[in-house]
Amino acid sequence: MNRLPNTTNISFEFVEGEGILLLMDEYGICASSGSACTSGSLQPSHVLRAMGVPFTMAHGSIRFSLSIYNTEAEINFVIEKLPPIIERLRSMSPYWHPGEQACAST
Numbered sequence: 001m002n003r004l005p006n007t008t009n010i011s012f013e014f015v016e017g018e019g020i021l022l023l024m025d026e027y028g029i030c031a032s033s034g035s036a037c038t039s040g041s042l043q044p045s046h047v048l049r050a051m052g053v054p055f056t057m058a059h060g061s062i063r064f065s066l067s068i069y070n071t072e073a074e075i076n077f078v079i080e081k082l083p084p085i086i087e088r089l090r091s092m093s094p095y096w097h098p099g100e101q102a103c104a105s106t
Helices: 016-026 044-049 073-092
Strands: 007-011 060-067
Touching: 016 060, 016 073
Parallel strands: none
Antiparallel strands: 007 060
């Protein structure tokens, strides 16, 4: 698959990308919501939708763009902080049911 080697999109079902960004900002973690094509829009990325990403996951998408200046420690920090953020947001979601399996990536 052709893709940019420094950019990755991660989608989380039953949470909003903007909520993820707000909570990551508390830790100084920078990312974007959705794709570059929809920056600033509240609509899910049409690219993700065209790829078959379910609407409930496309809304919970965040995009990381890395550079040669990012360190392994920074990546590990995100890996440590992101799961509790997702758990917190899902606990507030009226659509998330504990124990329910989220969609797998397509």
